[in-house]
Amino acid sequence: NAGVTQTPKFQVLKTGQSMTLQCAQDMNHEYMSWYRQDPGMGLRLIHYSVGAGITDQGEVPNGYNVSRSTTEDFPLRLLSAAPSQTSVYFCASRRQGRETQYFGPGTRLLVL
């Protein structure tokens, strides 16, 4: 199994541009989440999904959209990038009824 994969690994955007961060998992996990990690802070939850077609907001959802059309994929869309969205983004998944989360390698995003 590849586990949780994320693309791209690194991205530079200009303010106002939009983009989609990709996340996929091959473990058939029901739950998927997006976090951002900023220096000196823990991971903060952006959006999460408990199954295909079901998404909900986390702690810091503003400026981001998600959708979950399949169990495997959970893309994160930045609608109009801002410098405050410069961060490292992690996708994670877990099986329903189990607490352990599996994380992807992360996407480093720089917004100029």
Next chain:
Amino acid sequence: SQQGEEDPQALSIQEGENATMNCSYKTSINNLQWYRQNSGRGLVHLILIRSNEREKHSGRLRVTLDTSKKSSSLLITASRAADTASYFCATGGPDNDYKLSFGAGTTVTVRA
């Protein structure tokens, strides 16, 4: 807002020594998990302790949980250079435990 707070923020020890880090949290939890993050990588699950448990072991890891003090500790015994990483505690609440809340982490450096 962050639920967990780790202490100390950074720790430097000699190879072979023990490393202890603490996590305090604010509200009732269902479980508490510890994750490790190597530089530039995603988080890896280390150990989980449930709210009705007081101590748990896994290899060189020992976790304690004191729900009356809302605190947990992670002990790494006989540290190795490969233990150099950041360590995060994450709490799962009783009502919505698929939304983990992470602390800011403890950075551990093990000197050869």
